Amino acid sequence: MEPVVHLSGVVAVLGGFPVLAGADLDVERGEILLLRGPNGAGKTSLLRLCAGLLPVERGEAIVLGHDIAADRTAARHRVGLLGHANGLYADLSVADNVAFWGATAGATQQEVAASLDRMGLSGRLAKVPVARLSAGQRRRTALACLVARRAELWLLDEPHAGLDAAGRDDLDATLREAAAAGATVMVASHELERAGALAHRVVDIVGGQVRE
């Protein structure tokens, strides 16, 4: 079967600096892959490249059957990214945010409600503006948005950061469910114990390259 993500000799540049220096990586469908490595190794860039935010300077990059080196917008609607930023609107309530991001992917009201439930955000908390939430609660809201979008490829950058124990359990369970349902998950994390138990496979990112 064709891999969901296929990178071969990928070079990507940010502000003149080669954040990725010839990365090779294949990720299979249904896999949970952990990316680990020191700060500045290129984990975030790899995820942003797969999401079509960072252009491919050289090399071959296929995501979900789309050649994103030729057109990096091609695969976007089937990809979900949780980056360092949460992508939330601070003035809107939790429920409004999840409803908006769900709607961009055509989610129904039931699906939005289920996503809120999944991340423990239903009830009183749903009506609170994001601006008043703690960092962990914002992370939960962003995850609920991601769940509502039902992406085929999940890209998560330090998803555990800021979450409490219950939040981490919810996150891990959600990722396992998604992978079992056929989604592919790529996680960049420093929480090696936690994410290592979750992942099917671990790769190291060093100096903008991937080591198995």
Next chain:
Amino acid sequence: MPDLSPVSIARPTGTRVSRVLGIASLVGIVWLVVFGLFLSPNDATQKAGVRILYIHVPSAWLAYLAFIVTGISSAAYLFKRTRSLTWDRIAGASAEVGVLFMGVTLVSGSLWGRISWGIYWTWDSRLTTTAFLFVTYIGYLAVRGLGGTHQQRARRSAIIALLATLEVPLVHFSVKWWRPLHQQESVAEGKLNGLMLFTLFVGIIAFTLLYVWLVLHRQRVLAMEDALDDQGLDTALAERRAEGAQI
């Protein structure tokens, strides 16, 4: 006389053709100064003021031509079959030269207005459009400096240049209708005698050659700067890979 000697210093971006162009435009400028300041007579009504026109009219004409070239090159870049960063660099080089020419045009025009009309500025449609064009293309150059990859820069600035090109007629007509009783456009071409017309003609030739020479060189400097970025990437890539090998 300003020092323009292209022969001695043009080597990095010079070729035989550009050297011939450079010498020709330099000779043209010298001719223009000789004819414009000394040999041509004073005008009956404008007196010495007419001498400003010998540089004002050519620089204005070339400024407009420069922006037309920017518009055409931008369209050529956006058109898939002719997509090449060379078009983008020609557009950028031409806009820079255009802003330069338009800047000096506004200065020489104001000085001419001061001695012919007694005022530095009037809200005549031609002047106002020119001033807007000047500011618009300064904005275009700012957009070119926004960063990103070469292709991103090229796409973004090509779109802005095309929008600017389409907007110029709107500005022109709105200003024209805004002031229906605008100043007579009194460059008075009909009243110039033979030697005056010849001087103006020399000016237009000299400035056209100068424009081509400037854009040719500037475009090559931009190409070298782009190439330098790409070369920097190769060294940086090697360093980045070595950083991986250490661990």
Next chain:
Amino acid sequence: MLASMGVSEQTPYVIISYVVTLGGIAVFAWRMLARARKIAPQVSEEDRPWT
């Protein structure tokens, strides 16, 4: 020089307009060529197809 032009109160305006125009272009050209000379040694031959 001034005699041949017929010196008048207009003369300074004429001179200034010539100096600004030609001087402005000269400064631009000079800086452009200086930049070219500075970076040319760092750029390889094949990136300078005109040479």
Next chain:
Amino acid sequence: MSTWRIARLIAAKDLRIELRSRVVTNQVLPFAALVMVMFAFALDNDNVLTRVAPGLVWLATMFSMLVLVQRSFAVESADGALDALQVAGVRPAGIFLGKSMALAAQLAVLEVVLLLAAIVLYQAEVAWSGAVLLVTTFVAATTGLAFVGTLYGGLAAGAKGRETLLPLLMLPVVAPVLIGATRATEAAFGTNGASSSEGWPWIGLLALFAALFGTGGTLAFGSLIDE
């Protein structure tokens, strides 16, 4: 998802943010009113004020619009939402049209307030015969301004020094709207003895302007916001 549906979704989201945060009501509108009062201080003569009232209304609109556009894209870039919209595969044309619609709605409120300020503070007189022209002018000018604001706001959104880049890019471009809308409003007001028939040709200019930037933005917005 169709471009039109995504545009409505984004416009509704922007307007809801505005209803919750009240930045326009609590900050931009008072700022605009303040500008009108400052004009009165600077042009301390009732006669002058009445004569130039239409121009001042549109000038205040342009300045306040800069604040509105900055705000419209600050909301998107504060927490990476603009990136998220792109990753979500939302069509740039949809983002452009949606944000333009929301901006147009906010501009419309702003313009009504400025118009009332001109009537109250500057003794501008609106004749009923000019009402149709006046409404048409406001609709055409607002559409064009919303398109231009969104186009250049999106371009400047990710840039360094966006606060200064936006006015540099936008103000020269909106000059035809300032001229056209001012002349058409003068005709509608009957300022300086202008008759309302003089206003209609300007509507054509405003419509052409809106069409140019509406088309340009719909086609090219993706390339402009892509970092």
